[in-house]
Amino acid sequence: MEKKNLTCIGCPMGCQITVEVEGEEVFSVTGNTCAIGDKYARQEVTHPERTVTSTVTVTGGEKDRCSVKTKGNIPKEKIFACMDAIDHVKVAAPVRIGDVVIENVCGTGVDVVATKNVDAA
Amino acid sequence: MTSYDIVIVGGGPAGLAAAVSAKKAGTDSILIIERDKELGGILNQCIHNGFGLHTFKEELTGPEYAYRFIEQVYDLGIEYKLDTMVMDISHDKVVTAMNRTEGMFQIQAGAVILAMGCRERPRGALNIPGYRPAGIYSAGTAQRLVNMEGYMPGREVVILGSGDIGLIMARRMTFEGATVKVVAELMPFSGGLKRNIVQCLDDYGIPLKLSHTVVDIEGKERVKAVTIAEVGPDMKPIPGTEERYTCDTLLLSTGLIPENELSRGAGVEMNPVTSGPVVNEVLETNIPGVFACGNVLHVHDLVDYVSEEATRAGENAAKYVQNGCKDEKEGSDIRLVATEGARYTVPCTVNVSRMDENLTVRFRVGAVFKDSFVSVYFDDERVQHRKKRIMAPGEMEQVILQKKKLADYPDLKTITIKIEAE
Numbered sequence: 001m002e003k004k005n006l007t008c009i010g011c012p013m014g015c016q017i018t019v020e021v022e023g024e025e026v027f028s029v030t031g032n033t034c035a036i037g038d039k040y041a042r043q044e045v046t047h048p049e050r051t052v053t054s055t056v057t058v059t060g061g062e063k064d065r066c067s068v069k070t071k072g073n074i075p076k077e078k079i080f081a082c083m084d085a086i087d088h089v090k091v092a093a094p095v096r097i098g099d100v101v102i103e104n105v106c107g108t109g110v111d112v113v114a115t116k117n118v119d120a121a
Numbered sequence: 122m123t124s125y126d127i128v129i130v131g132g133g134p135a136g137l138a139a140a141v142s143a144k145k146a147g148t149d150s151i152l153i154i155e156r157d158k159e160l161g162g163i164l165n166q167c168i169h170n171g172f173g174l175h176t177f178k179e180e181l182t183g184p185e186y187a188y189r190f191i192e193q194v195y196d197l198g199i200e201y202k203l204d205t206m207v208m209d210i211s212h213d214k215v216v217t218a219m220n221r222t223e224g225m226f227q228i229q230a231g232a233v234i235l236a237m238g239c240r241e242r243p244r245g246a247l248n249i250p251g252y253r254p255a256g257i258y259s260a261g262t263a264q265r266l267v268n269m270e271g272y273m274p275g276r277e278v279v280i281l282g283s284g285d286i287g288l289i290m291a292r293r294m295t296f297e298g299a300t301v302k303v304v305a306e307l308m309p310f311s312g313g314l315k316r317n318i319v320q321c322l323d324d325y326g327i328p329l330k331l332s333h334t335v336v337d338i339e340g341k342e343r344v345k346a347v348t349i350a351e352v353g354p355d356m357k358p359i360p361g362t363e364e365r366y367t368c369d370t371l372l373l374s375t376g377l378i379p380e381n382e383l384s385r386g387a388g389v390e391m392n393p394v395t396s397g398p399v400v401n402e403v404l405e406t407n408i409p410g411v412f413a414c415g416n417v418l419h420v421h422d423l424v425d426y427v428s429e430e431a432t433r434a435g436e437n438a439a440k441y442v443q444n445g446c447k448d449e450k451e452g453s454d455i456r457l458v459a460t461e462g463a464r465y466t467v468p469c470t471v472n473v474s475r476m477d478e479n480l481t482v483r484f485r486v487g488a489v490f491k492d493s494f495v496s497v498y499f500d501d502e503r504v505q506h507r508k509k510r511i512m513a514p515g516e517m518e519q520v521i522l523q524k525k526k527l528a529d530y531p532d533l534k535t536i537t538i539k540i541e542a543e
């Protein structure tokens with residue numbers, strides 16, 4: 001069995017978590033303060049995932065850029081492919097928080113959505 | 122002169138939450154003054170996620186978190202002025218402000234809430250002779266450029282200082298195709314949140330060199346290379362430890378400092394440790410009716426705490442104006458002292474007659490402490506003793522004081538917070 005130490009990123013508390021793991025099987029999780037930490041630790045040692053945030057170009061808006069995020073986490077190894085897809089997108093104003101900018105980005109099943117309102121110019 | 126019951130200076134998360142809570146507490150005449158072209162403050166450029174887990178039980182990005190409050194400001198019909206800069210606040214709460222359409226104007230406020238946030242520390246950290254070529258940016262400026270203007274400052278980056286903005290920019294620039302070669306931190310610990318070290322550096326294999334500083338910058342027109350060296354306990358570079366990195370950009374992430382020129386001008390007493398106002402249990406400064414919250418009071422790393430603190434400031438300001446602009450309290454103030462590892466406390470005094478059932482006292486530690494105790498003393502008696510696995514200067518700590526408990530100590534003069542090994 002392997003012991004892995006990690007820092008929970010669920011919130012800025014940054015709890016120090018110890019996971020006992022063998023292959024894909026997790027035996028124990030300790031050091032977390034809440035359930036999010038437990039879930040994160042299990043996930044992180046088996047299938048690490050991240051939320052990606054960036055900006056896209058807006059046309060015809062009061063601003064030229066709109067911030068976006070992946071609506072949920074995507075596999076860590078897809079981060080750069082996802083960034084590439086985001087870099088190639090242009091959206092037309094108006095944009096509302098939650099609007100889908102890219103559907104099912106890189107086949108992850110996760111959408112990229114707007115995180116800011118941009119009105120038409 | 123126009124007058125408002127409450128004037129809030131700054132429309133960032135602190136100002137917004139204070140406005141919303143003051144309105145909900147029954148005060149209608151409220152004005153938010155914001156110098157930027159939109160509400161939301163620094164959150165508008167913090168497009169990364171990780172905000173609001175405590176408040177909304179979901180991870181939001183900065184702009185989304187801000188919008189939760191902006192929406193309430195709209196819905197509650199709270200007045201605000203954008204592109205308007207507050208120039209001066211007088212001791213008797215006359216607020217002087219300026220904008221393009223109205224020019225210079227004055228407002229008489231019943232109560233003022235200071236919510237001006239903070240700014241980046243000046244470049245003093247970069248204490249080296251030579252040219253100042255292009256390609257040197259503060260991390261916050263770089264964040265604004267990349268996130269709001271879509272402009273990349275450079276392709277090969279060295280970062281000095283491991284504050285949160287620098288860490289977040291290391292990842293952000295990596296995402297945009299830049300190579301971040303190293304993050305050098307003068308101190309033996311990082312001032313940034315651990316989660317940012319994990320997610321922004323470790324994830325991308327970016328080295329963090331503690332106890333290191335920049336000793337040379339090459340390039341006349343544009344940065345060409347940066348040399349860093351290890352520093353000894355005296356903070357002086359150790360000869361022979363130099364490492365040279367070719368790069369076109371140097372980001373300085375040397376921390377934030379509360380923005381208090383206005384507060385000083387008004388005669389608000391300042392705490393030299395936090396560079397923010399000295400406040401009592403209702404977050405009121407030494408000037409009755411002038412309250413402070415958010416990063417102008419002390420630098421926060423967690424926006425949830427900003428909103429929580431600002432909510433209290435808003436409620437207390439509403440109470441103050443509803444009480445005919447008078448403070449109501451009995452008995453004397455108890456002094457709060459931070460010592461032995463604890464650097465400061467907010468608030469600095471407590472009046473039991475006026476405190477809530479539970480009062481959250483926030484503080485920061487001055488170094489990294491492992492398996493140590495946060496202790497609270499009522500005069501000489503230890504009343505709280507709580508073990509923490511880890512405490513670091515980058516993360517705010519807190520203790521809760523209970524009114525019920527304090528009632529048992531009528532003659533209490535001083536509450537001391539310290540860090541103890543056992």
Ligand SMILES: Cc1cc2nc3c(=O)[nH]c(=O)nc-3n(C[C@H](O)[C@H](O)[C@H](O)COP(=O)(O)OP(=O)(O)OC[C@H]3O[C@@H](n4cnc5c(N)ncnc54)[C@H](O)[C@@H]3O)c2cc1C
Nearest residue numbers: 131133134135156162163171207237238415416422423424
């Ligand atoms: C880079 C960075 C990353 C962060 N990351 C996180 C995170 O991941 N998670 C988290 O929970 N928290 C995070 N925080 C912390 C949190 O965002 C801040 O603590 C919070 O935004 C502070 O709110 P504020 O309202 O006090 O200040 P600000 O947001 O700075 O707002 C102050 C406002 O006052 C205005 N103002 C100032 N002076 C005047 C004047 N004279 N007249 C008129 N208006 C004025 C300014 O324009 C500004 O809009 C981060 C902070 C930074 C800087």
Ligand code: SF4
Nearest residue numbers: 008010011015033037
């Ligand atoms: S375990 Fe819970 S409290 Fe601790 S860092 Fe993770 S999310 Fe935050």
